[in-house]
C-alpha cells in the first residue's frame with residue numbers, strides 16, 4: 001500500500017478528494033493534512049463581508065470530503081519537508097512518511113520589507129484568521145471606534161475587500177463618517193487588469209470618496225497609523241493588508257526546487273522539477289515556462305489534472321501533461337450586488353454580472369456538498 005499525503009485543503013485538493021470519492025485509487029492510503037476542517041472559497045469572501053452570504057456558504061467541508069473517499073484527516077499544519085527522507089514534519093511535533101506528497105497549501109500576502117505588519121495589520125490570508133479580525137473590527141465600528149480605515153494593496157483582493165467592508169460598515173451607526181484609504185505601491189489600481197476595468201474602479205473609488213495613494217510603498221505599520229517609504233504618515237484605526245502572494249517560508253529548507261520567488265517549481269505534469277514523488281498545485285506552485293497569476297481560477301483548473309496524475313503515479317502509470325489556459329475570466333465586485341467581468345480586452349458590467357458570478361460561485365460550491 002502506497003501512502004499519498006495531500007497537504008493543504010486548497011482549491012485543487014478539494015477536487016482531488018471529490019474525484020477520489022467517485023473512484024478510489026486502488027492500493028493507496030490517502031492522508032489529508034490541513035489545519036482546519038473546512039476551507040474557505042475566496043471568490044465568495046467579498047460577498048460574505050458585504051453581508052450577502054452566511055459564513056457556512058463560503059466554506060468547503062474538507063474533512064467531510066476526506067471521509068467520503070476513505071482518507072484519513074489530520075488537523076495540522078505542515079511545518080517542514082524532508083524531501084530526501086520522504087517525510088513531512090507537522091506543527092504538532094509529529095512526522096509523517098509519504099510515498100507521494102502533494103502540496104496545495106496556498107500563499108500569504110507579501111509583506112516585503114515593511115515593519116509592524118504582523119503586529120498591527122490585518123492580513124487577508126489565512127482567511128479564517130482574517131474573519132476573526134473582521135468580527136473584532138465590526139464590533140469596534142459598531143461602537144463608534146472607527147474613523148479611518150486603510151487598505152494596503154491595490155489588486156483585485158484589496159479593491160474588492162475594501163469596497164465590501166465599506167458597504168457593510170455603511171449600515172453600522174456612524175459608518176458613513178468613516179474615511180477610507182487605499183495605499184498601493186503601483187502607479188494605478190488593479191495593475192493586472194485591462195485599462196477599461198481600471199477606469200471603472202477609478203470612478204467607483206472617486207464617487208465614493210475613497211482616497212487612493214498611488215506609488216506609495218508602505219514602510220511600517222503602527223497601532224494607529226501607517227508610514228509610507230515616501231514619508232507620508234497616515235493615521236488609521238485599522239490597517240488591512242492585501243499585497244501580492246508570498247510562499248510559505250519553510251519551503252526554503254526542504255531541498256525542493258523553487259522559483260525565484262520561493263514557490264515550488266513544477267513541470268507540466270504538476271510534479272516537482274527536482275523530486276518526482278512530490279506534486280504541487282495552486283498558489284504554492286509555479287509551472288516552469290508557464291507562469292500564471294496566483295489566482296484561484298488557476299488552482300481550480302489544476303484540480304482535475306492533479307487528481308488524474310496522482311492516481312497515475314500511485315498506479316505506476318504514465319502521467320499526462322497539462323497546459324494552463326492563457327487567460328482567465330476575472331470577476332471583480334463593487335461591494336454591492338454589482339460586478340465587472342473581463343477576459344482579455346472584453347469587459348461587461350452590471351447587476352446581471354453579479355448574478356452571473358453568484359451562479360458560478362454557488363454551482364462551484366454545490367459540487368463539494370455531501
Ligand SMILES: Cc1cc2nc3c(=O)[nH]c(=O)nc-3n(C[C@H](O)[C@H](O)[C@H](O)COP(=O)(O)OP(=O)(O)OC[C@H]3O[C@@H](n4cnc5c(N)ncnc54)[C@H](O)[C@@H]3O)c2cc1C
Pocket residue numbers: 007008009010011012013033034035036038039040042043044045046076077078079104105106107124125126156157158161248281282283284294295296297298299331
Ligand atoms: C479576498 C480575496 C479574494 C480573492 N478572490 C479571488 C477571485 O475572485 N478569483 C480568483 O481566481 N482568485 C481570488 N483570490 C485568490 C485566491 O484566493 C487564491 O489564488 C486561491 O485561494 C489559491 O488557492 P490554493 O488552492 O492555492 O490555496 P488556498 O485556497 O489558500 O488553500 C490553502 C489550503 O492549505 C491550508 N494550509 C495552509 N498552510 C498549510 C500548511 N502549512 N500545511 C497544511 N495546510 C496548509 C489552508 O488552511 C487551506 O486549506 C482572492 C484572494 C483573496 C485574498
